[in-house]
Amino acid sequence: MRWLEPNRGGATAMSALFQYQLLGSSPAFRKVRLQIERIAGIDATVLIEGETGTGKEMAARAIHYLGQRKDCPFVPINCGALTEHLIESELFGHERGAFTDAKTMSGGLIQAAHGGTLFLDEIDSLGHKAQAALLRFLQDGMYRRVGSGKIQQANVRVLVASNANLLQLAEDKKFRKDLYFRISVLSLRMPSLRERTGDAVELAEIFVSRFARHYGRDKAKLAPESVAYINSHEWPGNVRELENAVHRAFLLSDSPRIVLPDVAETAEADSPRAVQGFRAAKVEAVRQFERSYVLQIMNETGGNITKAARLANQDPSAFGKLVRKYRSDLQA
Incomplete structure (x- = not known):
């Protein structure tokens, strides 16, 4: 995006x-x-x-x-x-x-x-x-x-x-x-983000603000427990990983409080099964969408990652990683 x-x-x-x-x-x-x-x-x-x-x-x-x-x-x-x-x-x-x-x-x-x-x-x-x-x-x-x-x-x-x-x-x-x-x-x-003390939280807050404007959810805000998680996480994928994590948490959030998935799983360990089931279903829905979309667009482009990334309006490197994630399905 x-x-x-x-x-x-x-x-x-x-x-x-x-x-x-x-x-x-x-x-x-x-x-x-x-x-x-x-x-x-x-x-x-x-x-x-x-x-x-x-x-x-x-x-x-x-x-x-x-x-x-x-x-x-x-x-x-x-x-x-x-x-x-x-x-x-x-x-x-x-x-x-x-x-x-x-x-x-x-x-x-x-x-x-x-x-x-x-x-x-x-x-x-x-x-x-x-x-x-x-x-x-x-x-x-x-x-x-x-x-x-x-x-x-x-x-x-x-x-x-x-x-x-x-x-x-x-x-x-x-x-x-x-x-x-x-x-x-x-x-x-x-x-790396690990070398940029304090920048991870600053960037995460910027991402939340941008997602809020894009999706029309003006009250969205990073939850305090997410700040602690962001500060402690290594972020091997750096800014791209951080943005993707915040984006995913934003889309899965049912309230203005944006809680990263890893934190949500820990914080809601004692929650009713119905709530856990609902969140798990949303995560699975996102995975199924990704898989279906990748299979369709790769089929349309004859397996050409560059063309597929261009049609998807995605960075070729990032899209290539998504393709590798579902490689076994593409080869089936």
Whole structure:
């Protein structure tokens, strides 16, 4: 769910950071925001690292819209959602007839991002052939469409992201070291929620307010016991996990008090069976909806996660995790 659309007409630094949910008052996150503002003004390749759910794409968008390319396209691509034989075609485009399914010519994402920013998420999932092709492009901005002998040139700023330790992968010869040095001209590390003291509760309250406006439940408020739970939980999925947990608790709540499910199960252990049964039924209903929706949309797109995520208006990485959750049903 996208709460705020980018202001492409000269947003201030603070408004751009707000638009991409880069919110938090902890010293660790204030430092990151300052780094983003500084990096945005330097037109160079940036490597954004951090655990899953720390906001790497949001940081990339903020860097783009705070920079001099803000009026040109921001084009994201999830490398992990593409097969090895498709990545070069997606990036560089292809000529008609270049391969079996190439029924028309495609300019590719680099052409689409001309003048703007190309964001490559999960870059560690690229195979060695695709890494070599990307390295050649980064060296001089020159590339060829698949099936073409004509050299193209593009003026594109490249931002990349990974939740893996790319330097270690390079040392282990699982990622090209020369490509690592090329993409890490500038680097930014997004801190985990565990490192952002106090930010989890601040973000949870913001999420509740936004859900309340979206669903028309103005009196909704985070319950005190939920605050204690949020402060004590590790949040391995970071901000994405926190937002999903709050969203789920909001939808399952029968009162203005928003109680995260884990807390609700503990607090209501002595409640009548009818209440527990009702809550369990709602949880099961949500699970059945997810399963049915994933099966339907994956069937409609022939199993293409990128297309399915686009139709569902979801981030490909997050949608991919949902697909993996119901993988056994898809293979049945």
